[in-house]
Amino acid sequence: MKLKKFLALLCAVAMLGGLLAACSAPAADQSAAPSAATEASKAPEGGNSTAPEGNTPSGDPIRLGTIYAMSGGNAAIGENILRGIDFAVEEINAKGGVDGRPLEVVRGDHAGDPAQGKSEAERLITQEHVDIMMGCHMSTVTEVVAQVCQQYQVPMITAISTLDRLSDADHETMDYFFRLCPLNSVYVKDMLEYLKDSSEQTGEEVKTIAIFTDRAAIGQELIRCVELYKDEYGFDLVATIDYSSNATDLSAQVLALKQADPDAILCDSYIGDATLFVQTLNAQNYKPKMIVAKANGFTDPAFISNLAGAANGVASVVEFNPDLVNGVEINKEFNEKFGVNMNGHTAESYTVVWLFKAAIEAAGSTDGEAVKNALAELEIKGEFPGGRKIVLPYDTIKFENYDLAGEPHFRDNTSASVAIAQVQDGEWKTVWPFDFTDTKILYPAPLE
Amino acid sequence: MSTFLQACVNGLLMGGFYSLMGMGQNVIFGVMKIVNFCHGEMLMVGMYLTYILWSVCGLDPYLCVPIVAVLMFCLGGLIQHTLITPSLGTKSFTNLLFLTVGLGLLLSNGALVLFGSEYRTITTAYSQTNIGLGPVTLPLPRLISFGVLIVISVALFAFLKYSTTGKQIRAVSQNSVGAEVVGINTKKIYILTYGLGTALAGVAGALLTGFYTIFPTAGASFGFRALIVVVVGGLGSIPGAFLAGIFLGLLETMVALFISPSYSDLIVFVTFIVILVVRQTVIIRRK
Numbered sequence: 001m002k003l004k005k006f007l008a009l010l011c012a013v014a015m016l017g018g019l020l021a022a023c024s025a026p027a028a029d030q031s032a033a034p035s036a037a038t039e040a041s042k043a044p045e046g047g048n049s050t051a052p053e054g055n056t057p058s059g060d061p062i063r064l065g066t067i068y069a070m071s072g073g074n075a076a077i078g079e080n081i082l083r084g085i086d087f088a089v090e091e092i093n094a095k096g097g098v099d100g101r102p103l104e105v106v107r108g109d110h111a112g113d114p115a116q117g118k119s120e121a122e123r124l125i126t127q128e129h130v131d132i133m134m135g136c137h138m139s140t141v142t143e144v145v146a147q148v149c150q151q152y153q154v155p156m157i158t159a160i161s162t163l164d165r166l167s168d169a170d171h172e173t174m175d176y177f178f179r180l181c182p183l184n185s186v187y188v189k190d191m192l193e194y195l196k197d198s199s200e201q202t203g204e205e206v207k208t209i210a211i212f213t214d215r216a217a218i219g220q221e222l223i224r225c226v227e228l229y230k231d232e233y234g235f236d237l238v239a240t241i242d243y244s245s246n247a248t249d250l251s252a253q254v255l256a257l258k259q260a261d262p263d264a265i266l267c268d269s270y271i272g273d274a275t276l277f278v279q280t281l282n283a284q285n286y287k288p289k290m291i292v293a294k295a296n297g298f299t300d301p302a303f304i305s306n307l308a309g310a311a312n313g314v315a316s317v318v319e320f321n322p323d324l325v326n327g328v329e330i331n332k333e334f335n336e337k338f339g340v341n342m343n344g345h346t347a348e349s350y351t352v353v354w355l356f357k358a359a360i361e362a363a364g365s366t367d368g369e370a371v372k373n374a375l376a377e378l379e380i381k382g383e384f385p386g387g388r389k390i391v392l393p394y395d396t397i398k399f400e401n402y403d404l405a406g407e408p409h410f411r412d413n414t415s416a417s418v419a420i421a422q423v424q425d426g427e428w429k430t431v432w433p434f435d436f437t438d439t440k441i442l443y444p445a446p447l448e
Numbered sequence: 449m450s451t452f453l454q455a456c457v458n459g460l461l462m463g464g465f466y467s468l469m470g471m472g473q474n475v476i477f478g479v480m481k482i483v484n485f486c487h488g489e490m491l492m493v494g495m496y497l498t499y500i501l502w503s504v505c506g507l508d509p510y511l512c513v514p515i516v517a518v519l520m521f522c523l524g525g526l527i528q529h530t531l532i533t534p535s536l537g538t539k540s541f542t543n544l545l546f547l548t549v550g551l552g553l554l555l556s557n558g559a560l561v562l563f564g565s566e567y568r569t570i571t572t573a574y575s576q577t578n579i580g581l582g583p584v585t586l587p588l589p590r591l592i593s594f595g596v597l598i599v600i601s602v603a604l605f606a607f608l609k610y611s612t613t614g615k616q617i618r619a620v621s622q623n624s625v626g627a628e629v630v631g632i633n634t635k636k637i638y639i640l641t642y643g644l645g646t647a648l649a650g651v652a653g654a655l656l657t658g659f660y661t662i663f664p665t666a667g668a669s670f671g672f673r674a675l676i677v678v679v680v681g682g683l684g685s686i687p688g689a690f691l692a693g694i695f696l697g698l699l700e701t702m703v704a705l706f707i708s709p710s711y712s713d714l715i716v717f718v719t720f721i722v723i724l725v726v727r728q729t730v731i732i733r734r735k
Contacts, residue, residue: 073663073665249700251455251458252455252700275569284585285578310576
């Protein structure tokens, strides 16, 4: 009997230990950030010595809070984002930090859950005392976190939350929240623009379209935006197919698409479902001529490697692509460090860290209100002071209030736009806008 | 018509997995009267084991099935012996519930720490191969998987029905005290059954890798469907679970085909609740 009790106790301890190990993994990462900073500062005579400051950052670190999914089904997305942040922080610290102070990343994990996002935001602000905040990758979580930041007057920029609603009239008073990325409607408008322009190269006009998407908020947004613009472009929406995230099977959805047989399919999925979707297309012997995805899982680095040839011909909106003029160099360095290419999420998160640096330096302090005011005034043209050219496919960053499709919006980066890339020979090649690339559209998509 | 046939085939091929998961769950429930909440995670462990065998040893995922089965059997037996058997004595349902839920969390977080959050796939020379059969397309990996799981199901029936151990398992599930009185070592049977249930989940995982992505929370959706299968097919009934699994697979695709793919989950759950309520009423009437 004693042995039994002992064994039970032992196992309970083992389980607790396992859970703690799982939970403390982020904490371990956290400590890696400052050590990376010191490592970088040891080598000022390296390639970065051209920076004007060029010396070791000292003084109190500026604490940058990040809230992304680091566990649960979307942890892969969070990992990519954090790579971009780490890369920027290391770069900035190696060049002397922000006003001579090092940047330090404090990581929060929202695990895809708004409630957890809220408690993490409160923890980071009240216990970890972060000065500035970045997040999140699910717009519903971002919204909640932005409310917490507003309450505590901590400036927050979202690098990748594209839900239009986040900057609409209801959020007019949330003046601590800024958005770098283009809005969903801008994404979708660009997707439809691409379909319209594609006839120039494919010789076939797109008339009918279908939507294939996740049932979560991202999918509802895609549907809403397509409805908003489809008449303007003269497209006939013949089917709207959705599914719940991390589906066990998508063959029913693919069959429904096959029956509708549209000229082009617009989709938005997380990585697991995106992979399963393309596999299922093959399994159901259906080859749509054009697939245009709204980034997300389709541009995850694992998408092409997981599918091998089957991904050839899939097109997607990209916020960033390694073959973009200003992306080649940074991507090379990034790939040497992490062994994967930068994607849109990574590049946008990278850019936000530099934006904070510029804003804090303009404000002259880390005081929430001062940084917020600096962000509202900030305009980056071409390149960051002391940094690189803007690595994204536009050349200006400025947060402005404006009207979109008849609705007022606040503090969005109005210059933000996207490009379209297509998987060709197992690589993302930018194919649109035509002025920015020499690569031609692969049509119809071979998917093998 | 061809779409209907294709949908039937898709439903059957997917339903087979729900069956296998449900049967594993039912073997465990039948004997120990516990709901194994980490059943989905066991499937995920089976997937990762297959992935390791494939990427490190270069084994074909289908050749991995027996190895995964043996490894998962041992893992299940170990968990039963060290964790569940001691808790069975407490007669506390909540204790076991938290134990299996906790184990599930431990396994999926463990996988996250060990393998990271990437979605992985196993590609083989035949992963893109389809077999055309009249108007119907049969993806080869799914077809092989279905074949293997039918063989496993038949073997499981035969094992429980005719082998001495199978008879002992059934005896314990009918009356554990009685079984102990006639000299059956119930603790050994517990280890065997939990190992068997775990092995079935692991095998389902191994068979899935041919066409599904591998990630730390991959088991969740399957584990949940296994619960539905078990409840619809009757707690503890192996043939019931087999049929209910196929039924669930077909129901999903038929709803998607005739109503809309958007409603397939909704209608599956509504059917699930209706079956529960109707059966409850029938049972009460009979009494």
